[in-house]
Amino acid sequence: MNHFLDIHTTDPTDLRQMIEDARAMKTARAGRPRGAADDTRPLEGHVVALIFEKPSTRTRVSFDVGVRQMGGETLVLSGSDMQLGHGETIADTARVMSRFVDLIMIRTFDPSVLTEMAEAADVPVINGLTDASHPCQIMADVMTFEEHRGPIAGKKVVWTGDGNNVCSSFLHAAGQFGFDLTFTGPQVLDPAAADVAYAREKGSEILIERDPYKAVEGADLIVADTWVSMHDAQSARERRHNLLRPYQVDKRLMEAAGSDALFMHCLPAHRGEEVTSEVMDGPQSVIFDEAENRLHAQKAILRWCLGV
Ligand code: CP
Ligand code: NVA
Secondary structure, three states: OOOOOOEEEOOHHHHHHHHHHHHHHHHHHHOOOOOOOOOOOOOOOOEEOOOOOOOOHHHHHHHHHHHHHHHOEEEEEEHHOEEEOOOOHHHHHHHHHHHHHHHEEEEOOOOOHHHHHHHHHHOEEEEEEOOOOOOHHHHHHHHHHHHHHOOOOOOEEEEHHHHOOOHHHHHHHHHOOOEEEEOOOOHHOOOOHHHHHHHHHHHOEEEEOOOOOOOOOOEEEEEEEEOOOOOOOHHHHHHHHHHHHOOOHHHHHHHHOOOOOEHHHHHHHOOOOOOOOHOOOOOEHHHHHHHHHHHHHHHHHHHHHOOO
């Protein structure tokens, strides 16, 4: 069964094929009204469950619209309205859902919920973000980079700030797509050692550089994310802000990177915190292409999972 749980646990040839399929589907839709169905309707007769245990705008809307464009139907469910994990085991929910729907996408906290769901489900499961990773996001990011700059292999990505779930998926992608990544942030927020080791074992150059100005030298892409993620305790907010302020992406840092460097952020962004509005709305920013490509990348992921 084709579950899409993480970038490093998915075959690299399949990942590349999904990026190519996403690109082809995006091209085929060019100029069509947003709500119009695709010419081919590979998900006709399929029902996809979208379960959210955390808030979401992009993931929710892009999966929902993507399924509809391909002729399928969705059930958008809130984890708190379900029995998931409190009224019954995750595995029992997975077994029951498998009797009704053709695929489950879940956004949850502990990654063990995702793996338990995938182990027990008889239908494909997609990771829509956990505390540990966000693979759908990085598929869209790879697609976006390549639209603007060609193959990502051999390029230098700089991750700024917190070595969080999105950073982990970037490290997985570095290993699978063959690019290098420099992390710049405070030591206490370094990315997971296992993810750094994974990318290094796959041959990527992964550097940790505390000085953000040194880190961005020769960068092809600068990436920022929120300083406080949904799974972080709100009580950590002030301390994190103090630790992370030197890593804000502003015009001066983008200038140090050079005019060819792109800027990405998975969004939602906190303007004036991890990135300034000047950079977000500036000429190097591709954040809204990145958001749009969630739709196209996830349509390719859905088709790969369902084999349609
Ligand atoms: N980037 C992203 O996943 O956004 P949402 O939290 O809005 O889904
Ligand atoms: N790191 C962020 C990403 C949001 C899409 C979070 O987990 O809250």
